[in-house]
Amino acid sequence: MRKILIGIILTLVVLFTFKYCGDRNKEQTILKENSALIQEQLKNVSKLVVTEGHFSEVFTYENSKRIFGDLLEVEKKAIVVVNADVTVAYNLSKIEYSIDETTKTLQILSIPKEEIKISPDFEYYDIQADYLNPFEAKDYNEIKKTVRQQLMKKIEASDLKSNAQNRLLSELSKFYILTNSLGWKLQYNKTPIESVDALRVMDFKF
Numbered sequence: 262m263r264k265i266l267i268g269i270i271l272t273l274v275v276l277f278t279f280k281y282c283g284d285r286n287k288e289q290t291i292l293k294e295n296s297a298l299i300q301e302q303l304k305n306v307s308k309l310v311v312t313e314g315h316f317s318e319v320f321t322y323e324n325s326k327r328i329f330g331d332l333l334e335v336e337k338k339a340i341v342v343v344n345a346d347v348t349v350a351y352n353l354s355k356i357e358y359s360i361d362e363t364t365k366t367l368q369i370l371s372i373p374k375e376e377i378k379i380s381p382d383f384e385y386y387d388i389q390a391d392y393l394n395p396f397e398a399k400d401y402n403e404i405k406k407t408v409r410q411q412l413m414k415k416i417e418a419s420d421l422k423s424n425a426q427n428r429l430l431s432e433l434s435k436f437y438i439l440t441n442s443l444g445w446k447l448q449y450n451k452t453p454i455e456s457v458d459a460l461r462v463m464d465f466k467f
Contacts, residue, residue: 296362299439310432311350312425316415318343322404324394337390337400343408345381347416349425352376353432365445367436375425379412381405430460 323338355373360366383404390396416422434457440447447454454460 314421339388340386342384368448
């Protein structure tokens, strides 16, 4: 009788051990699958999110200098019409993140700063220059530099950057939806993100 009882106990211990190991292995498998799924999602959104705009600028360029010991002043000027295509992009392949399987946490460490690309088309009108003060390469370079500065001011005053940020948040919200559906947590620099709306008020440091 005693041997039978010992046998039953040993059998139960073995069965419990197998069940525990099986459940643990199953849990580890699911954890690995979830981790792989999150990494795949990160890979899928690792693309260039682009917002496009168009700007026009009319710029008057003037330059004068004195020659012959300040006895004579010679001028040159031109009217420049600029049509520029502008893109604001986020290269999401540059997102830095870490995955902690122990705490089931996806942590976004950093988000790339937006990349602003200006593709201007210049048209020059009413060019006036003296043979003693002709247009030179440095004048055209100065015009391009000034026009870029003016366009950057217009871009900052427009809604182009905010539209680009909204598209960025739309992509980031996919991370929250996925992690939440898997029972994982999403953090940005150790700050928990508990809803899609929380992303919109997050102070992202680019």
